[in-house]
Amino acid sequence: MLEQLSSGFVELRREEVLETIKMRIEKGEAPLSILDDARQGMILVGDQFQEGILFLAEMMLASEIFKESVAILKPYMDQSRPSKSKGKIILATLKGDIHDLGKNILSTLLEGQGFQVFDLGVDVEPTVVLEKAKEIEPDFIGFSALITTVFKYMRDAADLLEKEGLRDKIKLMVGGGVTNNTLKEHLNADFQTTDAMAGVAYCLKMMEERQHA
Ligand code: B12
Structure with missing residues (x-):
C-alpha cells in the first residue's frame, strides 16, 4: 500500500494517487495513516531531487498532487471540531x-x-x-x-x-x-x-x- 502510493508521487501518476487515496478512505482507513504514506512519497521525491533524478518542475508537480491529496483527506480530518477554543x-x-x-x-x-x-x-x-x-x-x-x-x-x-x-x-x-x-x-x-x-x-x-x- 505504502509503496504503491509513494511510487505514485515519484512517478507523478496523479490519477492513480488520487484514486488510491479515495479507495483507502472508502475502505475506512484512518486519514492520518494515508497522509503519512503520502508524506513518505514526498520524502522520496525530495531524495530523487537531491540525486538529480527529478527536477524542480517535477518536485512542484508532486507537491500539487500532494495538495490535492490533502484536499481529499481534509473533510475526514476536520470532523470532530469542538465549539469552545482550546x-x-x-x-x-x-x-x-x-x-x-x-x-x-x-x-x-x-x-x-x-x-x-x-x-x-x-x-x-x-x-x-x-x-x-x-x-x-x-x-x-x-x-x-x-x-x-x-x-x-x-x-x-x-x-x-x-x-x-x-x-x-x-x-x-x-x-x-x-x-x-x-x-x-x-x-x-x-x-x-x-x-x-x-x-x-x-x-x-x-x-x-x-x-x-
Ligand atoms: C514539496 C517540496 C517543495 C515544494 C514546496 C511546495 C509547498 N507549497 O510547500 C517546492 C517545489 C516549491 C520546493 C521548493 C524548494 N525546495 Co523543496 N521540497 C519539497 C519536498 C519534496 C517535500 C516537503 C513536503 O511538503 N513534505 C510533506 C509534508 C507533509 O511533510 P513536512 O513538511 O515534514 O510536515 C510534516 C511534519 O514535519 C509536521 N510539521 C511540519 N511543520 C511543522 C511545524 C510544527 C510546529 C509541528 C508541531 C509539526 C510540523 O507536519 C507534517 C505532517 O506530519 C522536500 C523533501 C523532504 N524530504 O521533505 C523538499 C526539500 C525540503 N526542498 C529542498 C530544496 C533544496 C528546495 C529548493 C531550494 C529547491 C530549489 N533549488 O529551488 C526550493 C526552496 C524554495 C524556498 N525558498 O523555500 C530540500 C531542502 C534541503 C535542506 N536541507 O535545506 C528538500 C529536503 C529536498 C532535498 N532532499 O534536497 N520544495
Whole structure:
C-alpha cells in the first residue's frame, strides 16, 4: 500500500494517487495513516531531487498532487471540531522558506481539535511573529522548517520573544522535515517533531496541565 502510493508521487501518476487515496478512505482507513504514506512519497521525491533524478518542475508537480491529496483527506480530518477554543497558536514558516504543506496540515489538525490558529504564512520576518505574539498573546508558537537556511531566522525569532519577556508565557514548537533535537536545544524551544499529530498531542497535553496547575 505504502509503496504503491509513494511510487505514485515519484512517478507523478496523479490519477492513480488520487484514486488510491479515495479507495483507502472508502475502505475506512484512518486519514492520518494515508497522509503519512503520502508524506513518505514526498520524502522520496525530495531524495530523487537531491540525486538529480527529478527536477524542480517535477518536485512542484508532486507537491500539487500532494495538495490535492490533502484536499481529499481534509473533510475526514476536520470532523470532530469542538465549539469552545482550546487555546491560541501562531504558526509560521520563516524568512527564506516557502514550504507550507506540512504547516497547513498541522493547522487543519489543530483547528479540528478546537485550537484557534493564526497562520502567518510563509517567508515571514521574525519581527512579524513578535508583533502578532504581542497582539494576541498566544499559548503556543509553532515554526515549520523545511530548509536549513531558515534556522538563523528561527533563532532570531526566539531571541526577540525572549528579549520581550514573552518566552515563559508561550510554548515554542518547531517542526518540519529538517528539524531535530539539536535545533530544539539550539533555540531553547519546548517541543520538536516531524509528526503533526505529535504536535497536536503536545498542545492538548500542555493545555490540560495548565488547567490543572
Ligand atoms: C514539496 C517540496 C517543495 C515544494 C514546496 C511546495 C509547498 N507549497 O510547500 C517546492 C517545489 C516549491 C520546493 C521548493 C524548494 N525546495 Co523543496 N521540497 C519539497 C519536498 C519534496 C517535500 C516537503 C513536503 O511538503 N513534505 C510533506 C509534508 C507533509 O511533510 P513536512 O513538511 O515534514 O510536515 C510534516 C511534519 O514535519 C509536521 N510539521 C511540519 N511543520 C511543522 C511545524 C510544527 C510546529 C509541528 C508541531 C509539526 C510540523 O507536519 C507534517 C505532517 O506530519 C522536500 C523533501 C523532504 N524530504 O521533505 C523538499 C526539500 C525540503 N526542498 C529542498 C530544496 C533544496 C528546495 C529548493 C531550494 C529547491 C530549489 N533549488 O529551488 C526550493 C526552496 C524554495 C524556498 N525558498 O523555500 C530540500 C531542502 C534541503 C535542506 N536541507 O535545506 C528538500 C529536503 C529536498 C532535498 N532532499 O534536497 N520544495
